[in-house]
Amino acid sequence: MKIEKQIRNKYTNAMISKLQKKNQKYYVLDSEVIGLRIYVQLSGEKSFYLQRYIKEFKYSKKTKIGDFPEMSITAARKLAALIKADNVQGKDPIVAAAERAEEKTLDDVLQEYLIKKHDPRSKNKHKQKAEKSSIDAWLLGKTNDANILSIWKKNRDDVNIKSQQLSKINSETVLDYHSAITLKSSFVANRMVGVVRKLFNYAKAKGYFSGENPASKLRKKLNEEISDHLDYYSTDKMNKIIAATLKKSKVHSKRVACFAILASLFCGGRPQSEVMNLTTDMIDLKNKCIHYKKSKVGQWTRPITPRMMQHLELIIKHRSNGDPVLYYPKDDLRHKYLFPNSSYGLLRSSKRGLKPCKLLHLKDVRKLYAEIKKDAGVEDRDLKALRHTFAVFCVSQGISLRVIQKYLGHKSIKTTEIYATATDEFVEAESNKVTAGYAA
Numbered sequence: 001m002k003i004e005k006q007i008r009n010k011y012t013n014a015m016i017s018k019l020q021k022k023n024q025k026y027y028v029l030d031s032e033v034i035g036l037r038i039y040v041q042l043s044g045e046k047s048f049y050l051q052r053y054i055k056e057f058k059y060s061k062k063t064k065i066g067d068f069p070e071m072s073i074t075a076a077r078k079l080a081a082l083i084k085a086d087n088v089q090g091k092d093p094i095v096a097a098a099e100r101a102e103e104k105t106l107d108d109v110l111q112e113y114l115i116k117k118h119d120p121r122s123k124n125k126h127k128q129k130a131e132k133s134s135i136d137a138w139l140l141g142k143t144n145d146a147n148i149l150s151i152w153k154k155n156r157d158d159v160n161i162k163s164q165q166l167s168k169i170n171s172e173t174v175l176d177y178h179s180a181i182t183l184k185s186s187f188v189a190n191r192m193v194g195v196v197r198k199l200f201n202y203a204k205a206k207g208y209f210s211g212e213n214p215a216s217k218l219r220k221k222l223n224e225e226i227s228d229h230l231d232y233y234s235t236d237k238m239n240k241i242i243a244a245t246l247k248k249s250k251v252h253s254k255r256v257a258c259f260a261i262l263a264s265l266f267c268g269g270r271p272q273s274e275v276m277n278l279t280t281d282m283i284d285l286k287n288k289c290i291h292y293k294k295s296k297v298g299q300w301t302r303p304i305t306p307r308m309m310q311h312l313e314l315i316i317k318h319r320s321n322g323d324p325v326l327y328y329p330k331d332d333l334r335h336k337y338l339f340p341n342s343s344y345g346l347l348r349s350s351k352r353g354l355k356p357c358k359l360l361h362l363k364d365v366r367k368l369y370a371e372i373k374k375d376a377g378v379e380d381r382d383l384k385a386l387r388h389t390f391a392v393f394c395v396s397q398g399i400s401l402r403v404i405q406k407y408l409g410h411k412s413i414k415t416t417e418i419y420a421t422a423t424d425e426f427v428e429a430e431s432n433k434v435t436a437g438y439a440a
């Protein structure tokens with residue numbers, strides 16, 4: 001009798017999805033973990049089983065370890081390898097599984113952390129709100145952002161770090177998590193590694209985890225703050241961006257977004273939180289400053305440069321002359337905003353019927369900004385690079401770090417000091433001043 005030899009394949013989730021049901025139950029073998037089988041039931045449902053030989057009992061045992069697609073092939077391989085390792089170490093599989101079940105996952109720690117640490121009455125509620133928004137998107141998968149959802153779908157095994165037990169998360173796991181989020185933004189990826197680091201520190205303080213924090217090892221490697229703050233344009237390229245933006249602002253449909261982009265540069269503001277939602281009552285031309293009630297750093301006042309003053313006066317002039325895209329009647333919701341979203345307050349179609357648009361800031365700024373960069377012939381950098389460009393330019397002009405701290409709204413001078421080493425030209429210029437002083 002001829003025995004049919006079964007072929008082992010390196011299965012992917014896509015390959016498993018295509019396995020067709022037959023008139024009887026059958027299984028296929030995975031090549032990556034010996035003993036891992038993918039069963040296809042008569043109904044077409046698919047499950048992962050591990051077939052292993054238990055030496056003590058001299059028999060082979062089949063154990064179900066999960067259902068597809070709830071469990072991915074990568075997760076099935078990891079669990080199968082874990083169970084086989086228990087066997088090699090002589091552990092009772094049932095006892096070992098029970099021990100693993102009792103151990104907390106990162107999600108368990110996260111839920112407790114949110115309850116204990118996120119107090120709505122806190123003075124740092126704006127900071128907590130920002131952190132919660134990031135957690136929802138990148139740890140819980142609660143988001144309407146199509147790009148983020150796409151990353152979750154394509155990289156679920158790497159992004160879904162919360163489902164893993166604390167002892168199973170290592171530096172490689174965190175690096176994979178970071179790499180997946182980098183597809184959206186390296187800055188966000190670095191920040192989320194910081195959140196994971198914070199969760200492990202909380203777990204250690206509570207006694208849930210006793211090992212080395214897997215995210216702490218990556219602090220120097222990611223170098224999150226400095227690498228992000230050195231993302232800026234040179235003075236020459238900054239001037240090219242200004243020229244290209246002013247040129248595009250002559251087109252009515254692009255004027256609001258162009259003026260918002262210039263304002264982000266001229267005052268060193270964060271585009272959405274500190275510039276694009278500016279209202280007329282926040283502007284204090286007499287004292288040359290902008291008053292913020294709510295921002296990333298809380299309530300504060302930003303002094304502004306004469307160049308920003310000129311820009312604001314230009315906007316006010318356009319509004320006074322009834323500019324078709326900057327001016328709205330006093331009874332219009334958009335009247336008080338310097339850079340009004342043309343759709344704000346208007347009814348738009350949603351899943352629950354017609355609803356007024358609540359988006360204050362502009363939607364089309366990034367697309368226009370990409371056009372401006374192309375026209376100016378400069379490298380591709382994010383909008384926040386305009387804030388960093390402003391800071392580095394101030395340093396190169398010899399502005400005091402304490403003044404720059406006021407401009408940017410930094411709570412700590414240490415954050416501002418990052419910009420002091422950002423340009424070699426500035427260091428050389430300051431060195432020449434020292435030389436000239438000794439020569440005198």
